[in-house]
Amino acid sequence: MKKIALLLISGLMFTSCSDLLDTDPYDQFTKTNFFTSEKNVQLFINYTYNEFSGYGNGGGYGDFYFNFLNDDQGTTGITEWTFTAVPATAGAWNSPYAEIRRANTLLAALPGISEMTPATKANYEGLARLYRAWQHFKLVRGYGDCYWVDKVLDTNDTDILYGARQNRNTVMDKVLEDLNYACANINQEENSRVAYNKYVALAIKSRVCLFEGTYSKYVLKDEARANTYLNECKNASLEIMTSGKYELNADFKSNFDHLDLKGNLEMIMYKHYVYNVLGHGTVDYTCGSTQVHGMSKDAFDSYLFRDGKPKATTTCDKSENGKLVKIDDQSGFGEASFINIADLLKQRDPRLTAQVDSILQFPGCGYARFGGSQSTSSTGYGVLLFDTNAMPNKDRQSIGTNTTDAPIFWLAEIYLNYAEACAELGNITQNDLDISINKLRDRVKMPHLTTAPEADPANNMGVSNIIFEVRRERRVEMMYCNNDRYYSLQRWNQLQLLDTQKYPNQCRGAYVGNFVGKGGIDWTQVTVDADGYIDCKNNGKERVYDSKYNLFPIPSGQKTLNENIGQNPGW
Numbered sequence: 318m319k320k321i322a323l324l325l326i327s328g329l330m331f332t333s334c335s336d337l338l339d340t341d342p343y344d345q346f347t348k349t350n351f352f353t354s355e356k357n358v359q360l361f362i363n364y365t366y367n368e369f370s371g372y373g374n375g376g377g378y379g380d381f382y383f384n385f386l387n388d389d390q391g392t393t394g395i396t397e398w399t400f401t402a403v404p405a406t407a408g409a410w411n412s413p414y415a416e417i418r419r420a421n422t423l424l425a426a427l428p429g430i431s432e433m434t435p436a437t438k439a440n441y442e443g444l445a446r447l448y449r450a451w452q453h454f455k456l457v458r459g460y461g462d463c464y465w466v467d468k469v470l471d472t473n474d475t476d477i478l479y480g481a482r483q484n485r486n487t488v489m490d491k492v493l494e495d496l497n498y499a500c501a502n503i504n505q506e507e508n509s510r511v512a513y514n515k516y517v518a519l520a521i522k523s524r525v526c527l528f529e530g531t532y533s534k535y536v537l538k539d540e541a542r543a544n545t546y547l548n549e550c551k552n553a554s555l556e557i558m559t560s561g562k563y564e565l566n567a568d569f570k571s572n573f574d575h576l577d578l579k580g581n582l583e584m585i586m587y588k589h590y591v592y593n594v595l596g597h598g599t600v601d602y603t604c605g606s607t608q609v610h611g612m613s614k615d616a617f618d619s620y621l622f623r624d625g626k627p628k629a630t631t632t633c634d635k636s637e638n639g640k641l642v643k644i645d646d647q648s649g650f651g652e653a654s655f656i657n658i659a660d661l662l663k664q665r666d667p668r669l670t671a672q673v674d675s676i677l678q679f680p681g682c683g684y685a686r687f688g689g690s691q692s693t694s695s696t697g698y699g700v701l702l703f704d705t706n707a708m709p710n711k712d713r714q715s716i717g718t719n720t721t722d723a724p725i726f727w728l729a730e731i732y733l734n735y736a737e738a739c740a741e742l743g744n745i746t747q748n749d750l751d752i753s754i755n756k757l758r759d760r761v762k763m764p765h766l767t768t769a770p771e772a773d774p775a776n777n778m779g780v781s782n783i784i785f786e787v788r789r790e791r792r793v794e795m796m797y798c799n800n801d802r803y804y805s806l807q808r809w810n811q812l813q814l815l816d817t818q819k820y821p822n823q824c825r826g827a828y829v830g831n832f833v834g835k836g837g838i839d840w841t842q843v844t845v846d847a848d849g850y851i852d853c854k855n856n857g858k859e860r861v862y863d864s865k866y867n868l869f870p871i872p873s874g875q876k877t878l879n880e881n882i883g884q885n886p887g888w
Contacts, residue, residue: 351426352422352423352426353430354430355430355432358423358427358430361419361423364419365444365448366511366588368416368448369588369725371587371590371597371722371725372588372590372597372599373598373599375596375598375716376716376717377597377598378598378599378602380723382603382610382797382799384799385800386803387802387803388616388815388820389612389616389792390611390799391612391613391614391695391696391823391824391825392610392695393610394853394855394858395824395859396610396860397860398866399869400870402870403870403871403873403884404870404872405872405873405874406872409459409460409869410456410869410871410872413453413456414452414456416448417453418466418469419448420448420449421468421469422469423441424445424446424449425468425469427441427442427445442498443498443499443501443503444503446495446496447495447496447499447503447513449467450493450496450521450525451521453465453466453488453495457485457488457492458528458807459868460868460869460885461885462484462485462488463482463483463488464477464482464488465483465487467491479880480881481882481883482882486537486542489529492525493522493529496521496525496526499518499521500518500553503518510578510581510587511586511587511588513586516557516563519556519557520557520586520731521726522549522553523553523557523730523731523734523735524726524730524734526546526549526553526738527546527547527550527734528804528808529542529546530543530544530738530741531543531737531741534547535808535810536808536867544742548738550734551738554731554735554738558728558731558732558752563582563584563728564582565729565756565760566760569667569671569760569761570671570702572584572724572729573702573721573724574704574705575705575707577722578722578724584726584727584728585727586726587722587723587725587727588723589722590720590723591720592712592718596712596720598717598719599721600713602716603699604686604687604690604704605690606691608692608693609692609693610694611679611695611696611697611699612673612700613696613823613824613825613826613853614823614827615820615823615825616823617673618775618822619775619789619793620793621666621763621789622664622666623664623665624764625766628775629775635664636661637661638828638831639677640658640660641655641656641657642655642656642657654836654837654838655676655677655684656676656677656682656827656832656836657676657677666763667761667762668794672796672797674698674699674700674701677694677698677827678691678692678699679826679827680693681840681842686704687706687710694826695851696827696851697829698826700797702796705721732753732757733787733791733794733795735749735753736749736753736754736790737784739753740783740784740787741784750766751765754787758790768783769782773786777814778809778814788805788809807867810867812867813862815862817859817861824852824853824854826850829843829849829850830845830850833849863887864886864887865885865888868885869885870888871884871888
């Protein structure tokens with residue numbers, strides 16, 4: 318038993334520590350000699366920013382685009398569920414516990430740091446508890462029941478090492494306690510938008526409580542619990558909204574394609590990139606020679622028309638026909654034929670124009686937005702949102718040299734969280750919409766949302782018209798923040814919408830039916846379905862939903878270590 322316990326603990330260990338049973342070495346930092354000054358505590362806090370990957374580091378995808386399964390992007394083939402079989406190990410299970418151990422190590426050390434004032438210690442305790450809460454939330458979101466760990470474990474903690482997982486509700490209630498402490502004690506005078514402060518803590522609380530509130534409502538069917546967390550989300554969001562510290566940026570697109578977000582007052586926290594120091598590849602991935610995941614027709618059709626109405630009821634031109642044009646693609650390929658959809662985009666919410674290129678680009682019809690490689694999209698819709706002329710062309714098309722800053726928490730999400738919490742509580746007012754979603758619509762000059770919107774036949778979620786419209790707003794505002802869409806579907810109990818057999822529009826792309834065989838395009842390289850839409854599935858495979866996919870499976874290696882850990886339903 319002792320051997321098994323040590324194996325489990327080692328997966329949760331503070332990485333700079335030696336084995337729990339050894340004497341601390343004199344030539345390296347350990348849990349007992351590192352946390353002896355505020356400077357070293359701050360170094361630990363700085364480490365935790367690695368948790369928020371932004372656009373990634375170097376060649377990583379980060380939290381934006383390509384990184385997560387959802388119905389917003391048609392992929393080159395079919396993107397499967399995260400797990401289709403029980404893995405032996407999983408970073409989604411191991412990594413949060415390692416980070417929880419780090420946080421608990423700091424919390425255990427804080428009382429012994431004599432140079433700190435009580436207020437300073439409370440600030441750092443708040444930061445450690447914020448980090449601990451976030452890691453536990455990730456575990457609950459992925460696995461449901463898990464272990465709440467609020468101390469540095471040793472071999473005597475058999476209730477955790479060999480016990481059953483704790484009920485997810487119990488863990489989330491502890492998460493809320495940590496979040497409340499963090500919001501009350503983290504230094505609110507920290508004005509940096511690349512560092513933690515009280516408002517970052519409130520933003521995390523807003524996101525976490527919205528998840529828990531809607532999950533409780535739609536998955537757990539616990540209305541009382543849902544209302545508690547939805548109100549916590551509403552109040553945390555409102556505190557940010559009324560703080561006077563944040564305001565919407567005038568331009569929607571520049572939140573995502575700007576080289577320096579320092580002066581952007583919409584940002585609550587962002588990740589800054591510096592040339593030759595820290596870069597990413599997001600722009601290159603969406604403008605390079607490798608075929609990218611394009612926006613799905615399902616997502617494209619979710620955008621309202623300029624009259625504020627959906628496709629089924631709009632009076633605007635609903636034609637899907639683009640125009641065949643000749644363009645010099647500036648890549649040494651000379652003049653070529655392309656399909657221009659600028660007129661289609663003008664009929665829709667301007668956020669679509671900011672996110673999708675007006676020139677269709679697909680296999681057999683590659684397009685170079687600037688000098689360099691021709692890009693293709695699985696659906697024909699080229700990703701425009703992240704690209705910027707402010708970055709030299711050579712850096713736009715090179716992995717690791719992109720330096721557009723990445724939003725982590727920003728005001729638009731807080732507005733969306735607030736409106737959704739109000740709608741789900743069933744007491745949303747016109748003023749609630751006017752101080753949240755309608756500010757987002759004002760920014761792009763779209764008609765206001767009212768508390769009694771007309772019904773959209775596309776509502777396939779079984780919810781009221783107002784809730785569906787609030788969800789639509791979230792989708793179009795956060796379109797390429799792909800982890801948001803997946804986890805939204807999860808908390809709404811709507812992951813079945815990812816079933817490609819039942820919902821084929823997520824494997825469809827742009828309409829090209831009027832142009833097949835025309836324009837000098839190599840039509841042999843692209844699959845077009847019987848209705849004239851690009852078929853990005855093209856491998857005959859389907860992604861079929863099963864209720865077990867609502868949660869990840871517990872890794873088999875953990876079951877070997879602890880026979881009482883159990884397994885999630887269906888696995």
